[in-house]
Amino acid sequence: MTPSAFAAFVSAEKPLTPENVRPGGLAFLVVMVLCVAVFFLARSFLKHSKKAQEPWEGESPTDKS
Numbered sequence: 001m002t003p004s005a006f007a008a009f010v011s012a013e014k015p016l017t018p019e020n021v022r023p024g025g026l027a028f029l030v031v032m033v034l035c036v037a038v039f040f041l042a043r044s045f046l047k048h049s050k051k052a053q054e055p056w057e058g059e060s061p062t063d064k065s
Helices: 003-012 025-050
Strands: none
Touching: none
């Protein structure tokens, strides 16, 4: 499809107005998948930060061996 044919096809559709534009289910699904991914990444980060050998800044070093 040439660019001019594509432009003619797009302009032939009805114009976008608040009455005929709705949020899609695919967008909702993508947002939910991203939320789940962030949850698991945060949980993994907390697990690994608890296992860290070096103390955090401001903490006193303790001998864990």
